[in-house]
Amino acid sequence: MNDTPSAGTLAVAMVGHAFMGAAHSQAWRTAPRFFDLPLDPTMSVLCGRDAGRAAAAASRLGWAESATDWRSVITRDDVDLVDICTPGDSHAEIAVAALDAGKHVLCEKPLANTVAEAEQMAEAAERARAAGVRAMVGFTYRRVPAIAFARQLVAEGRIGEVRHVRAQYLQDWIADPEAPHSWRLDKERAGSGALGDIGAHIVDLTQFITQDRITEVSGQLVTFVKERPVAAEHSGLSGTAGRAGETAPVTVDDAAVFLAKFTGGAVGVFEATRFATGRKNAIRIEINGSAGSLAFDFEDMNVLHLYDATEPDETAGFKRILVTESTHPYVAAWWPPGHGLGYEHGFTHQVVDLVTAIAEGTDPAPTFADGLQVQRVLAAVETSSDTRLWQEIPA
Amino acid sequence: MNDTPSAGTLAVAMVGHAFMGAAHSQAWRTAPRFFDLPLDPTMSVLCGRDAGRAAAAASRLGWAESATDWRSVITRDDVDLVDICTPGDSHAEIAVAALDAGKHVLCEKPLANTVAEAEQMAEAAERARAAGVRAMVGFTYRRVPAIAFARQLVAEGRIGEVRHVRAQYLQDWIADPEAPHSWRLDKERAGSGALGDIGAHIVDLTQFITQDRITEVSGQLVTFVKERPVAAEHSGLSGTAGRAGETAPVTVDDAAVFLAKFTGGAVGVFEATRFATGRKNAIRIEINGSAGSLAFDFEDMNVLHLYDATEPDETAGFKRILVTESTHPYVAAWWPPGHGLGYEHGFTHQVVDLVTAIAEGTDPAPTFADGLQVQRVLAAVETSSDTRLWQEIPA
């Protein structure tokens, strides 16, 4: 069991130090500077496979020390929380071990590469929970103020009964057939392609905003470019079964599209792709309810559009709300109205919510059970794409 | 057989004089004023069921005379073309009779309420074609300059190989459960709901722009509000089986969503609804290709957004093109750059294209065969919704 640290500190070990490691580090460094946290997080140790690179990263990112063996790190007495920023194929092993060792866990999304692994993780989290140990999955986009505010408006009934959910996560980084192969295009390592990498986010976000669950899906996975050149720098590191100058097969989806039904009767349309030329990180969500609508696009992340259908026709219209007022979620800690936040602020808010939950002894959301449910939706999309039939999501 | 009129005139009879009749009349009146037409259309006779209302409409809309019996009108020697603006359940009968009588036909969309009717019409058009008689279905949105320009850009290869088609037709006029029943909500009269009324447009438009065909679909129809109050003024006229103060069942779809595959390998996501609160007539189409992307929204109809993926990253971005230059389709006939067109201009362009095709002895597009193919896509969506399986579109 993990006692809440007597001295009011929370010692963090982070595993992995690539893109997500940089974002999480910025969050651990920044959260205490802008928010009054009930516990003081200390950036104790960063863990990476290569000793030299881990040490350099620890220094640059602000961690007190570095290590290479995550197994020994997670059992250290002076570690209270394990922050997992590795690729998805190692999440289950690390998270289960950390939870069983009595450490709180923050695990990057997707929770795992398979439903089976995600189930093990959810079970481990449930076991740990009885001992006061907390587990959270890192769907950080929930913490963009405009998204958190959207959920609040739905909860307040501002758009009435939800009827349509329209969600797209559009990128274009491999739209060029000559873009090189990488581990993200290899099913062994990545689990899936656009579906798990970015489709997972819009499944989570739409369920989060509507507080509703997807019950059935009909989907289609597509791989537009089936072979890609192996880049020199990647031929070893990426584990790709090929050498520079050769090509390697793409074994994951380039894009995933699916229809969905929600418990509350809404119908959803989802699309995740790495081939939407010109869209860089366009998370676009529109929700139409009986009393109004909401629209969001991450490429303009400080804005939420709200339509109030109860207004007279004459003056009704989508309002462009700058979600930068002190009354908006998370915003009071930052800047005056109109001074927008950026991508990494969601990670800082995640730290705030996690630390607060740990201190208060409550479950931080999204839980591993929430992450498992997202995984089940993704698995159903894949099955549906194979069987050409709608698939139900197990409750 | 219909000889091209010696005097260079084209005598038109229009059947129906509601919303579409007003739009078509404005087009017949206006086309010769802005375009050099190879034939001079004369607005000869307007046909409606009620003599008094037909006469009043003829006077207001600019038709030389009025009539009540379409059967006698379409056989008149002094009629060259029949313009059908009635509800879908009468299209087949009128169109087939007119074509068989040797009259050119312009028929409002959807071509018919059923595939069987549409097949009869396409066959009649094919028979008539041999005799130089032309048939065209009124998918007017093709003639919005930005849409016609989008097709041109795709044809020129400006966006490369098409990978994603994303199309929505969003309205909200019955989002309120208290909105009254009408014939459009009655399957007998209307054939289908959002699917045929507005979904038909985005099926046609996306195939038109991409010059590609939908081969398979998986869809879902939804009826959110299953009973609606019968309005006093409609209880007789609308044929609704109910009286004011009672409710009548809604027997068509409120919304239709579907996935689609295109012959060229693209994957499509479609949505047509009358429940998207705040969206009034939002025909939104985005197409992502290997070399670029296009985006359009009818609520800003004079604009086309174009992304060129071959530009350097640094300066690449979606261009907001005002489609009001004299080099854009149809625009040279109108106003200087920046002076936008409106909804009814598409109808005027339709008259221009139809009259030109008749004079030149070529087939005006979209043909009845095109209309039939759209109908088959819609039917496949319905079947798919029932069977929960993907459906192929017969070639």
Add this chain to the structure above:
Amino acid sequence: MNDTPSAGTLAVAMVGHAFMGAAHSQAWRTAPRFFDLPLDPTMSVLCGRDAGRAAAAASRLGWAESATDWRSVITRDDVDLVDICTPGDSHAEIAVAALDAGKHVLCEKPLANTVAEAEQMAEAAERARAAGVRAMVGFTYRRVPAIAFARQLVAEGRIGEVRHVRAQYLQDWIADPEAPHSWRLDKERAGSGALGDIGAHIVDLTQFITQDRITEVSGQLVTFVKERPVAAEHSGLSGTAGRAGETAPVTVDDAAVFLAKFTGGAVGVFEATRFATGRKNAIRIEINGSAGSLAFDFEDMNVLHLYDATEPDETAGFKRILVTESTHPYVAAWWPPGHGLGYEHGFTHQVVDLVTAIAEGTDPAPTFADGLQVQRVLAAVETSSDTRLWQEIPA
């Protein structure tokens, strides 16, 4: 004196048949088809300098006959109204003669090329008024529904006390130094450049929307390109003092910028230019009041943005109102919500308002006195540019 025609008709003679003539003709043809007019306008005679071209234009634009001598036309017994669509240097002569002959007059803007001429015209209008003869100046942009609605909102107090007026009329058609010379760049013919041609519109529109008057200005006129090539086709027609291959001096302003004070205490910033590369016909108006704000851009003419400062901060935002509801000015006559109007609809609405005023015996706005006041503002801007001092506008 002009008796309201006993037969309920209003015979119109139009002088000039270029760009404005085409727009006015479309309006005269269309207004009775969509609106219930209290008088029935007849398009009697079109007058142009060249007999052949006038006859061709009359035929194409729908006028019963053509003529070449405006002096004889305006005294014909069978003419009730003279519609003046010629360049500004002939407005005064034609309008005064027509009014003195007892004909109603619709005169294109700007009212005249000089304040002195505008004064004569306003005096003639005042004399004629006593005899029931009406005069109106054609600031048609007032009749764009979003603009008329903006005025209504201000009048209802929806934005409180007006504090800021921000208005731009941006075009780019001569941004290229090689664009050829034309009569519009010749002070003799055009009076002024961007200032009178397009600046006049934003002076009128902002005063119309706010119901307030400009009292003082400080301005600057600029001519960026001082010589332009004489185009072959223009060397005679345009009266340019040069031949093809030569250049001719630009004697008007390319751009005009000015500050303004309004009677109500608001401060204004105005800009009119033909050198704003990429802006085609961008009439952009933003008005900030103590209780809210309005924003409009003609390049998206069916939209008005409204901010309500009395809302809670949390949900306050600029609303994008589609001004296409039947409750919006002029819209009920046209199409369903979301089916936008275009540039020429403002001219149709102008006909409606003018014919209604004539039938009702009231003054159609804007009157010649209104046109004169705009002229005085423009003249003050010019004087200010010369003197480098603020200038007051005579009341």
Add this chain to the structure above:
Amino acid sequence: MNDTPSAGTLAVAMVGHAFMGAAHSQAWRTAPRFFDLPLDPTMSVLCGRDAGRAAAAASRLGWAESATDWRSVITRDDVDLVDICTPGDSHAEIAVAALDAGKHVLCEKPLANTVAEAEQMAEAAERARAAGVRAMVGFTYRRVPAIAFARQLVAEGRIGEVRHVRAQYLQDWIADPEAPHSWRLDKERAGSGALGDIGAHIVDLTQFITQDRITEVSGQLVTFVKERPVAAEHSGLSGTAGRAGETAPVTVDDAAVFLAKFTGGAVGVFEATRFATGRKNAIRIEINGSAGSLAFDFEDMNVLHLYDATEPDETAGFKRILVTESTHPYVAAWWPPGHGLGYEHGFTHQVVDLVTAIAEGTDPAPTFADGLQVQRVLAAVETSSDTRLWQEIPA
């Protein structure tokens, strides 16, 4: 003279710890984590008037110690750089003393409250410069990537010769007449109102982007609300000559508007206001050149709009460039494309540029001379408002 620290560190003392102090602290903390700095800044001491509040701020913001007497702090041997975040009326005294003591200085904008003070500061900076001591004024908006990229495009000739500059800085925080009085509304403390507080930014930004200078202005200052209630909590602290329940006079401008001429022949229109209801921090800049245009709005800060007038009309349009590519200024250090930055990133970039300049022995821009020139433009606007005449800016 200040030797570049042998150990490669740069010890920073910050004076002031309100809004700007928080932003600067985040920058000092963050810059070394994302950028390779040639010197390692250490956050040595934070200085504030109240010992308790300064100590608390130091702890929260990450400074090693706190102090209350800036005079003793700036002469400490272990301080290399003084970062001035106090109100404008103390800038001159602190900055001159620090420079004379051989410390590098970063001074928040506006450089000073008067031209006389700014001149003293520029002279001190010039003296210090000879000794290798650097001085920089904090116009951080220059370091928003989209702004820095705009300047680069102008420098590359992408928009040709600049003809129009259109700049607005719009806020609304005192649009309500009941908003309480504060020191920012008191000429003694603040120097000026909207003009110096926010107008200064758009003067700097437009000169920065165009690399051109303002030579003449004609302006108007306005105070819409001349008395405001004294808030209980401010009656002492703010120095306002009144007590809670009373009102105090507003002695600065609520809004400033002015026309400007640039050395290169461009004409500018500027507007700074705290009364633009609905605009929260809208820094809007549009620049029209002979070959293209640029447009920016800080409320959508990761976007730059670019129009290329050399493209064919058919496909020309304003491009919405997401300035989040690794090739854009400052961006490579942060996140992948489409993952936007926020307000405070400009401060981090400022630290990067300042530290780099110090290490390289070059002058960081904007220099105090640049800040003085901005001050002179503002002073000329004020004079012009009084004299009603255009004013030249001394070179």
